[in-house]
Amino acid sequence: MDNVFDYEDIQLIPAKCIVRSRSECDTSVTLGKHTFKLPVVPANMQTIIDEKIALMLAENGYFYIMHRFEPEKRTDFIKDMHKRGLIASISVGVKDEEYNFVEQLAADKLIPDYITIDIAHGHSESVIKMIQHIKKHVPESFLIAGNVGTPEAVRELENAGADATKVGIGPGKVCITKIKTGFGTGGWQLAALRWCSRAASKPIIADGGIRTHGDIAKSIRFGATMVMIGSLFAGHEESPGETIEKDGKVLKEYFGSASEFQKGEKKNVEGKKMLVEHKGSLKDTLQEMEQDLQSSISYAGGKKLEAIRTVDYVVVKNSIFNGDKIIY
Ligand SMILES: NC(=O)C1=CN([C@@H]2O[C@H](COP(=O)(O)OP(=O)(O)OC[C@H]3O[C@@H](n4cnc5c(N)ncnc54)[C@H](OP(=O)(O)O)[C@@H]3O)[C@@H](O)[C@H]2O)C=CC1
Numbered sequence: 242m243d244n245v246f247d248y249e250d251i252q253l254i255p256a257k258c259i260v261r262s263r264s265e266c267d268t269s270v271t272l273g274k275h276t277f278k279l280p281v282v283p284a285n286m287q288t289i290i291d292e293k294i295a296l297m298l299a300e301n302g303y304f305y306i307m308h309r310f311e312p313e314k315r316t317d318f319i320k321d322m323h324k325r326g327l328i329a330s331i332s333v334g335v336k337d338e339e340y341n342f343v344e345q346l347a348a349d350k351l352i353p354d355y356i357t358i359d360i361a362h363g364h365s366e367s368v369i370k371m372i373q374h375i376k377k378h379v380p381e382s383f384l385i386a387g388n389v390g391t392p393e394a395v396r397e398l399e400n401a402g403a404d405a406t407k408v409g410i411g412p413g414k415v416c417i418t419k420i421k422t423g424f425g426t427g428g429w430q431l432a433a434l435r436w437c438s439r440a441a442s443k444p445i446i447a448d449g450g451i452r453t454h455g456d457i458a459k460s461i462r463f464g465a466t467m468v469m470i471g472s473l474f475a476g477h478e479e480s481p482g483e484t485i486e487k488d489g490k491v492l493k494e495y496f497g498s499a500s501e502f503q504k505g506e507k508k509n510v511e512g513k514k515m516l517v518e519h520k521g522s523l524k525d526t527l528q529e530m531e532q533d534l535q536s537s538i539s540y541a542g543g544k545k546l547e548a549i550r551t552v553d554y555v556v557v558k559n560s561i562f563n564g565d566k567i568i569y
Pocket residue numbers: 334335336359360361362367388409410411412413416418449497498499509511
């Protein structure tokens with residue numbers, strides 16, 4: 242591994258603008274058989290997405306991945322989305338019952354458009370076996386597998402049949418993996434993304450550590466096709482977490498999928514809960530993200546996302562905020 246850096250250590254270098262208005266810049270991205278408005282997907286976590294948000298995202302042309310923490314609802318969810326002519330995108334784990342679930346989907350001819358294998362340590366035999374099982378029974382589904390943090394892992398999951406891999410071990414806002422285990426890409430997620438993307442022959446989804454909209458452009462520059470985001474999507478009007486009033490402030494909860502709150506027990510806990518300030522409507526945030534990314538494309542000197550992939554950059558170690566706070 243050569244130089245390591247993270248989002249806050251990098252600035253992209255502007256190139257000559259070729260548009261008269263940022264509205265000319267196109268932020269859409271294709272993943273599998275579908276094209277989406279933004280290269281962004283809200284994290285498949287229980288305080289970030291629910292059926293209502295999934296519906297809103299799909300209806301408005303955004304990619305989504307439903308979480309896997311209410312497994313009994315998944316079949317009806319797929320049926321409902323397909324009945325409405327929308328994509329069905331679900332998550333699975335790797336435990337025995339998930340094998341039966343996949344076989345049942347095939348038997349019922351209920352084929353999700355996207356399936357994501359959502360596991361903390363995705364570079365494992367259990368994930369490789371699940372990739373092979375899904376590809377055997379529902380080969381039509383676009384299969385995302387993760388999470389991983391090395392080129393070897395990306396190659397192994399791609400070779401096993403994954404159509405895309407998800408990169409990011411421990412950079413998440415509610416993650417404590419790095420503290421509890423000493424492992425992960427926390428603090429150098431952007432460099433890990435570059436390292437992994439050089440080995441990848443299929444799309445990569447950068448997952449975790451996005452703190453500003455500019456980090457989306459940086460992820461694209463360093464090899465991501467899509468970016469998964471939790472904390473920036475937490476705390477909205479529509480967000481599933483509980484709303485709490487404290488000292489005159491309206492707050493919402495955001496907790497890790499490996500937290501005690503999610504698991505209901507204190508076993509192998511690698512996530513925490515935090516309260517985030519209420520952020521207004523999710524639709525407004527998505528619109529602001531689109532405008533900011535259109536602006537990024539214009540600074541890259543192009544009209545499409547691809548322009549960002551080749552811009553120059555500088556490393557400005559831990560200094561780009563220059564003491565400023567990020568306030569929205
Ligand atoms: N992106 C990230 O950095 C991280 C994300 N998470 C999120 O937390 C949720 C729970 O993840 P996860 O615990 O994997 O899911 P599960 O609790 O469903 O565990 C899946 C299976 O993998 C085993 N397993 C889990 N971690 C390891 C490991 N480090 N080594 C070997 N086997 C392991 C579990 O067994 P057993 O529990 O008995 O070991 C279990 O059999 C997911 O949504 C995941 O995305 C969690 C941590 C890090």
